[in-house]
Amino acid sequence: MMTMGETWGSLGSAMATIMFVWTMYKNYFPPELNGQIIRYSQKIKSFIHPYIQITIPEYQGDGFERSKAYIAIERYLDKNSSKQARRLKANVVQDFESVVLSMEDHEEVTDEYKSIKLWWSSSQDIPNRQSISFYPREDEKRYFMLTFHKRHREFITKNYLKHVLDEGKDIAVRERQRKLYTNNKSENWYGYKRSMWSHVVFKHPATFGTLAMEPKKKQEIMDDLITFSKAEEYYAKVGKAWKRGYLLYGPPGTGKSTMIAAMANLLKYDVYDLELTAVKDNTELRKLLIDTSSKSIIVIEDIDCSLDLTGQREKKKEQKDDKNENKDPAKTEMMKQMEENKSSQVTLSGLLNFIDGLWSACGEERLIVFTTNHVEKLDPALIRRGRMDRHIELSYCGFEAFKELAKIYLSIESHYLFAQVGLLLEETNMTPADVAENLMPKSTAEGADFCLERLIKALEQAKEDARLKVEEEAKVKAEKEEKLRANKEEDEKEKGKQDTTVDEVKNT
Incomplete structure (x- = not known):
């Protein structure tokens, strides 16, 4: 049985054949007759095939990365595929904890939006020639095809497609296998399988329900996080990048890392644990920022210990230069190069631009979290409002926090x-x-x-x-x-x- 897309595709092919034959013999007809034939053929074609088709390929551009639009549509169609399609593909996600069903190639499902009926089909182009390739996409080119009546063209292109992409992204975020990332040294960044970040599955059990904190303060933090996650239009309205900074400070053992895990579990965000000492300079810091995803938390723990960010590095360098003043010049230069190669050259200015400079707007819906045991050591420019919007003190256990722990344990x-x-x-x-x-x-x-x-x-x-x-x-x-x-x-x-x-x- 032919699908809706295949049916209209066959009719379209038949019309194309007729037009091809007419093109071959049109010189045998008078010009005025040719004009009438063209007009009538267009009317017949429009009457027979009043549908528009939009193709969304799996790979676009250089072909090295799957199209985000294709992935979003795939997740959107999952809910219809399991109910309508006869042939399905099963994909295991969430570390073997759940199965996602999607329609097999050359299957079709229907969708309805605002009383408008649409058809989605999944297809695949296989080349005629045999080839050996390291990249499967060169041999198999999958795509989704959307078919709808031409009278809905403007509404579908402006409203429906945006609805599908937004809904697909939300489903992907809700069901994705969240990850905990850490940055690699720049020596591992290049080649086909570049890896600026390494990751493991994020499965930390901490939640705000298990967090030892005064209930009122805990609720305020939760409300602030949820409000942020729903504030895309507000941030666009006031002209600010959709991000928010949190400074967590207090003595060791007061739950700063646990708070970060609870934030990630509440919002279902990935976590990027940024180790500044492994970043060579400000340029590498920007590249790492660009390579992070939206809906994520970028964490710098113990920032007061990560780097000398308040001019102390220059003082230490001057002291070393004084000590090496009377030594062999060649040996001094070699020691200097070794020191420069092993130490990070990230500056306070570079870190400030990372937080709220022009490059910070390269992604959206991100939290930037600093933790420290000694807030008084940090440069005021680093933690001012606008960079670290919310300062949260995590102190020693009080009576209200104790009662929360007694309830839990x-x-x-x-x-x-x-x-x-x-x-x-x-x-x-x-x-x-x-x-x-x-x-x-x-x-x-x-x-x-x-x-x-x-x-x-x-x-x-x-x-x-x-x-x-x-x-x-x-x-x-x-x-x-x-x-x-x-x-x-x-x-x-x-x-x-x-x-x-x-x-x-x-x-x-």
Whole structure:
């Protein structure tokens, strides 16, 4: 049975044959008759074949990458393919966790949009000649063909196709196998299989539901993220690139990396973990940015430790130059080249352009996240509003965060020991990671009472350790002050002896 597209294609071929025959013999007819034949043939063709066909090939341009439009249409048609097509292809995605069905070649499905009926067919061109190729696309050229009535031409090209592409992209994002990327050194960037980024499947279990944080603050962050993900028109309206910066700061163990994982799981974004020390210079940094995808989070962890971004590098270089001043010139030059080759030349200016310069608008719907344990060390220009739009402090565990952890790890929302835990949390500093470790049952025999008592003991020990540390620091400080005082007295006595000797010499 012929499909809709094949039927109209056959009719079109028949008309083309008639026109070809007429072209061969048209010289035997008067010019005025030829004109009438042309007009009538066009009317007959329009009457017999009042449909328009649009072809979307799988590969475009240089043919090295599948067309994004083709991929989006493929995902859009999946929902119709499984219900209508008789022959289907099964693709396993999500690390063997789900199967996506799509129509096989030369199948056809129908679609309806705003009461307009359309036909989609999947086809494949196979060359007549045999060839050996490293690239399958040279031998098999697949494409989708859309067929619709010509009276809907303007509406289909302006509205329907945009609807299909947008819906296909959304489906791909919802069902894609999300990845965690890290950047490679530039030596691995070139060749047919260039690899600026290496990746693994991102399957971190953290969510905002399992995050130890004060509920109100947690909800504010979630609302901000969701609002950002739906704000494409707003960002276009105000003339800003569709991106947002987050600065996560606080002591080690307070959940900065876990917060990033929760963000990615909430928005279903990929994560790009950017290691600045592996980036040679500002140009490479821009290339890495261009090679990231939309709907992603670009992360620079411990940014205060990643590079010297506030002029310290130049000071260190000057110090090294001073040390090498009196050494062999040839050896000094060799050491200098080795140092330049192994160290990153990314500057503060280059990083600022990466965040919100012209190149930052090369993608859309992206979060840029910095983490640091020492926010006071960062250059103010790096973290000002507009670059890091939201500053989130992740501090030591408070009582509200503890209750969230107790709900997660012990499945309880109240207990008679909660009050004692709350008092101890106010008197000492313990990270959410340490609190969670004490709350986690080590065996099935350990109930809520046992885990809470263990946490109380740990808090009391931490309190005692903090007290001893303060006393030790005070003792060391007192000893230093006593030593300074003794040295000062000794210096004064020595100076007095010297003055007496000078006076005796003068009198003599």
